[in-house]
Amino acid sequence: MKTSRILLLCSLFTLHCSLLAQQVIYVDASNNTGIENGTQEYPFNTIKEGIAASNAGATVMIKAGTYYPDSTWQEYQNALYLKPGIALIGEGRENTFIDGVLVDWDNGNLPCTLEELRCQEYHFARGTSEGPFEQQNIIRNCMADIIRISHSAGIPVNDTTPGPIYGFLIENNDLGEGGIQFAQGSGVANNTIQQNTCGTILIYSGAGYTYLVDNNDIRYGIIDASGVCKTSISNNRIYNGGIIDKSGSNPYGIEDQFIEFNTITCNEDSPLFQDEDVKAGIIARPTSVTIRNNTLTCSGAVYGIYSKSNAPFHVIDNVIQIDEAFQPASDPDEAVCAIYTKAGWGYVTGNIIHGGQIGYYSKAGTEDFSNNEISGSYIGFFSSGAEEVHHNTIKNCHGDGMIMYGLRGPIHNNLIKDNTGSGIHVIRPDIDLGGGNFNGPGNNIITGNGNFDLYIDCQSTGNPVLYAKYNVWDHTDAAEIMQYDIRDGSDSTGLVSVEIMPLGYLGVDDSHWEADEIIINPNPTLGKFRIPDSKTQTNSKIQIQDLEAVDLFGKPVIRWKMEQGNGNTELDISSLPAGIYFIRIHLENQTIVKKIIKL
Known part of the structure; x- marks a missing residue:
């Protein structure tokens, strides 16, 4: 009961x-x-x-x-x-x-x-x-x-x-x-x-x-000044302001702050900046942050991305447009930049940058700067960090394309062209543009710049030679390159001298073949290989006139004459000792050089 x-x-x-x-x-x-x-x-x-x-x-x-x-x-x-x-x-x-x-x-x-x-x-x-x-x-x-x-x-x-x-x-x-x-x-x-x-x-x-x-519509912007939280700021549309991230973040090298896929428009009058000493589409000051796939359009004295974060700091696949500048800043630290970083380490890759007194300014330990495009800046790239710089395009800047201030690199596979000032301006030595202390592969294309393709502005004390091998210059003859394309110790007593030999592929014409369109297969090889492969043949009819294999010092060791219309002939370097060689491919209006490893 x-x-x-x-x-x-x-x-x-x-x-x-x-x-x-x-x-x-x-x-x-x-x-x-x-x-x-x-x-x-x-x-x-x-x-x-x-x-x-x-x-x-x-x-x-x-x-x-x-x-x-x-x-x-x-x-x-x-x-x-x-x-x-x-x-x-x-x-x-x-x-x-x-x-x-x-x-x-x-x-x-x-x-x-x-x-x-x-x-x-x-x-x-x-x-x-x-x-x-x-x-x-x-x-x-x-x-x-x-x-x-x-x-x-x-x-x-x-x-x-x-x-x-x-x-x-x-x-x-x-x-x-x-x-x-x-x-x-x-x-x-x-x-x-x-x-x-x-x-x-x-x-x-x-x-x-x-x-x-x-996915919010925000008139002025977002400020994150929280403690150690995990925050994703994504897919938002900001109409006159930006994102200010000064959160605590974690101190253990773990990514916990993500700013991605936002569309930001701002000018210097935005009320979001009234308590900030810097105005930027994204201000990043946490311990770690990843900034990727954002589109920023900034006007006035407004940076694109400004960071004093620690690590990791990644800036990936952003499109950044700020006002073009036709005069340099009196002090680089005060220049309005598309990307400014003092981060501990990280990756800056895949960004499209236009405008600014400096397109990319690094005073940090950024690990990798690659596959970026910079145009319309006064100075395209200014670094005193230690990043590897490769596969970037820096063009049509109103001053120098790149300024190296203690950057070591290596610097390789970049296209630096048609800048009003120098292509690359070296202020401090010990930079590897090819064949230097970091075994840089070179392969930079440095052409069409107004004030020398490479301008040396540092004394030879301690580092008397700057290595810039395997690169392409405006001229094809070594003597003409040293006279017209490079300003170094041969032009002014006491300056660092430049070592350019062997040269890279020559006579690049944008209307013709790019180097990465021609593929050696297999590579490495025991001796036999074919060039080009089916990728090139499906794109266009290639007219290879002759080829030659050269050693690391630019000395030809084997030559081949191609039959007309045959673009897939088997070639053989079995007779050569194991090592690294370069295959010079002479087309109708240009010469391209590809590296090959003989096992």
Whole structure:
């Protein structure tokens, strides 16, 4: 008998909880029947009454109309207090208007939901979480001037780790200049901010959170000054401002900050920059950050990407356009740059850069600078770092294409052409442009520059020779190259001298074959190989006139005469000792050189 009574009580309790979870209360300011019980037929007149009658898990349905809260909170005289665990649902943010401030400040570990309504402001100001808080608060399809999330830290699960705390989904809201602000105490939760229209998004929270800021339309920009959090800022459209990331990030070399696929337009008058000493489309100052696939258009004295982060720091596949400059900066440190970095290490690759007093300025330990395109800058590339620089195109700059200030390299396989000043301007020696201390392969094409292709501006003390082998210059004869294309110790006493032999492929004509279109196969080889392969033949008819194999000192060791129309003849260097050779391929209007390894 006793057991039966216990089971009955448990069943009634379960039913009661189920009814509470399904509780729906109605509010309608236009109810003038004189009867108010929260039903759809006799709704409450005020939201305050509806909330008071609600239990955890209830939904308060608010009919179209204007509602006037009358409670006091801080300096506000028109506040409406919410209750943990309830949902307020309006009839559309254009129709249901709460003419006041919504405040969620009662302690509790149950979430709240706001949907389809309009208010002046929303403030989440609860104290410390009392336990697991597994569900997110939801603010969706609402209208307000500001959504502010500001609360205490979580209860630690041990002496050092914050415990579970409040998370948020803020989605598809139409917000004012105040936008969205997070000032969460340290905790562990996921926050998603997506598809909103707002003035700014500001994150000033403590450590432990995961933030996804995705696909928002933002007038002025995003500031992340949080602690050690994992943050992705992606697919946002910023119309006059940028992204300022000065978050704590982690100190262990792990990537936890991602800025990607954003479209940013800004000028120097953006209010986002009023407290910043530098103005940029992206300002990155965390311990680690990856910036990739963004499109930045900046005007005035505004950088594209400005970084003083630590490591890793990666800048990958961005398109950056800033105003062209036709005069140099008085000090490179004050130049407006498309990319400026003082990062610890990382990769800068695949970017398209246009404009700026300097296109890329590195005073850092960036590890790799490759496959970038720079044009329309005054100085295309200025580095005193230690990065390997390869497979870049730097052209049509109004001053020097590249300035090397202590950069070691190696520097290889770059196209540096048609710059008004020098192609490469060396201010400090010990740079490997081919065959130097780093065994650089050279293969740079340095042509059409206005003030020498290579301009040496450093004394020979300590490093009397700069190695620049296997490269292509405006001229094909070594004596003419040294006279017309390179300014070094042969032109001015005391300068570093340049070693250019052997030369790279010659007479490059953009309207003809690029070097990477001709493939030696197999390479390495035991002796026999074919050139070109089917890749070239499918693109066009190639007319190889003759070929020759040369050693590392440029001395021909084997020559072949090609039959007309035969573009796939088997060649043989079996008679040569094992080592590295170069195959000079003489076409109708140019010569291309390919490296081959004989096993």
